[in-house]
Amino acid sequence: MLTTQRRTPDTGHRTGLALTDVVGNLTVTRTGYVTAWYVAEPQRWSFKTDRERNQLVLAHAQRLAELTGRRLYLRITHRPYPVARWAEALHRSVVNPLPGWESYLQEEQLQVARLPLDDKVIYYGVRLGRVSGAGRAANKVLRGALDRELAALGRDLTEIDRTMSAPGMDASPAQAHDMDWLLTRSIGLGLPAPLDPPPQPDSVWSPSDLAEHTDGVEWSAPEPYAPHLRIAGDRNGQRVERYVTILTMSRMDLPDIPESGYGPWLQRLDRLRFPYEVSGVFDVREPAQTDRDIRDQLDRIRHQVNHHAEHDVDVPLQLSRQRDQGRGIEDETRSGFSGLATRVHGWIRIAVSAATAEDVRNRADQVIKMYSPQVVIKRPSDQYTMAREFIPGEDLAHTGYRRRMPVTTLAGSLPAATALVGDRVGPHIGSTSGVSRRAVMWHPWMSTEQRERSGLTVVLSTLGGGKSTLCGKVVYDTTRMGVPWVVLDPSGPLTRLCDLPELRPYSRRIDLMRAEPGTLNPYHVIPDPRPEHYTPEQYADYDDPALEASLALQRDTQAAAAQRRTLAIDAMRGLLPAQITGSQQTQTALLLAAGRTDASVHSSPHAIIKELEAESGLGLAEHAGHLAKLLHAAAELPQGQLIFPPADGDDRYQTAHQRLVVMSLRGLTLPADGTPPSEWTLEEQYSMPLLYLAGWYAQRSIYDRDMNDRKGLFLDETHALLSVPSGRTLVKKTGRDSRKHNTRALYATQDGGDILTAGVENWVDSVFVGRTIGAQAQRAALGLLGIEPGHGYEEILEGLSNQSRSSNTRLGWREFIFNDGNDGMERITVRLDRPALRDALNSTANPHRSRSNPFVELAKDGNR
Known part of the structure; x- marks a missing residue:
């Protein structure tokens, strides 16, 4: 049972909630108010142009304006994606993995468990109307009366369904499991999420069903004006207690987005390294109400101005600004026809939780500093009643901290904006490092096997940008999954992958310069x-x-x-x-x-x-x-x-029976970019045909295996291959045939312009762009990412994997902009958490790598 600080009259069902019934996505309270609940689709904000972002905000504002005269509820919570479920999905996706796969997967599971994997869930509730007292009374003995009254609201519900599903909102009616999760997270505010959710619930709940959520959950305030409350409940087989603090947004002076460079103002919370919840209540005002409020406010200002004039005192500048602002709002509401002049009254609460009172206080301070100075965050004294606002059906604690804002300001919160990239099935390749920090998974064969897309991936960066690090990690992880790879490595360091103990029995290195x-x-x-x-x-x-x-x-x-x-x-x-x-x-x-x-x-x-x-x-x-x-x-x-x-x-026997084949052209001397053929040395001249012949040699492995089998081909120095007609034909043929032959082809190059001029951009499925320098190279990289140049993203490309001047150690990570080919794009950080793999892929020069330290030897002699 949900205990309360102050006991309230109940109707016989000991839930302590204002909520009495749930019918589909509709909730009904004791006072008869009916609210329809919706779940919004995530929306991408990163790496869109200002025009696209403005369109997103305006579309959201238009949908909000269509709810004029209604009360709108907002709930932001999170649904954990259990690491065990990810590991299970990855395990099910593999075919004939290498020995040691299970232990490898357990190690990956432990590493991923340290990263947040929660999915942000956005709920919108729209108040429909009210059912009669007779219908609610009949509910005790017969649900039919309530159902008939709810059916009478069908016309309004259809209209709201249309508004909520339209672009800008992209929300669909909440299903039974969505409603169950909303109540679980709201009644158990701040408690850890249950790892094993209950079976699929029914779509119709009565007060006795709601008791399943309230029983065992206790809310208490340590003292009348405590800055937090305690919430205890049963989670995952044990009793858990959390301290919860409710914060509320007060004065707001938000900058214009996206022109200011700031993102949606509710999206800032995604940067927090700890859980949070948001509850918002908004009244979308009728134009007549807004006009009346503005007239009353202008009348008050006018009387104050006249009062100053009577006493021959200058009018304060602040009062003049308020008068001008009121006149502007009045003009907007009277002359605006698009609905974007609609005004909103809102109350926005943020809940943070922790295991101790000191930790929750520190977390609340982080939220306050995060929004300063644009938004003043307050910690109200009545924490208990504020916390109850997070539960569907509960009334506002009080009307204090009401924010009055244009509908465009509320639209600029874009609560559904989040980091979208990768999938939740493939190997873990890194974590997002932009607006939030989330684990990034990528299954290289999902596009060919499920989306019927090409398997071509372009990897771009300047020297030292991390191309070999990223591609080597993808090759290593998926080889252990059982996928055969052929790697063409002109410089040779990737052959060290074949020396790793877990890959050595199933690998072969071929030095083509010493081949038959x-x-x-x-x-x-x-x-x-x-x-x-x-x-x-x-x-x-x-x-x-x-x-x-x-x-x-x-x-x-x-x-x-x-x-x-x-x-x-x-x-x-x-x-x-x-x-x-x-x-x-x-x-x-x-x-x-x-x-x-x-x-x-x-x-x-x-x-x-x-x-x-x-x-x-x-x-x-x-x-x-x-x-x-x-x-x-x-x-x-x-x-x-x-x-x-x-x-x-x-000689096909050299590649046919190996899981990993790395073909090295160590000793190959490629001409520098831009050097005319007439100035090539004899070694550079002979190196070019060897390179593109080696590319065809590597590509042959695709056709030597069954079409349905997963395969991988990694071609480094692709820009050199694209310099001759046969090399361009190789790149095109591989991209064109990758879907049919279920192949993931990684093309690594320094300049995206080579890919664009080769005419293979139609087959590009996904793109990784590391540090890129030079205006022309940056434009080409942005073009492959699908980003219009000239919007400030060039500086981001140049700043990737940036190292400070004072640092004297090499970076242990690399940054990329990752476009996953499925409308997901984010800045990600790739780390090599396995020391042996990190050393194998380390191509940085080290004069001490192959010789002992003489000072250490002298010290040993001295000790003797």
């Missing part, structure tokens, strides 16, 4: 399409599915042969000096030679050289012979041997 001759044979790195990937079921919409499947296989087989020729020509051109590569004769000779050779997977670049030596047409014999000699010489070099095989062979 012919490993990067351009004809061999592009496989033929597999017939089992072309089933009639995929072409069921056609008149003859079997024929269409056969034709599609034939078309793609021919396309693979044509792509081999193009790739072979690009590789040959990459081995020739820049002066010769750019000539029309070279292009013509290579095209003719490649066109006469076999383009199957068993062919070889040696066949092109033979055709060049046999060239006799179009007067190209001398030039073709010269090209053949240059290519012969290049084939003898170590880099050239990777392209020219001594004999045909099949």
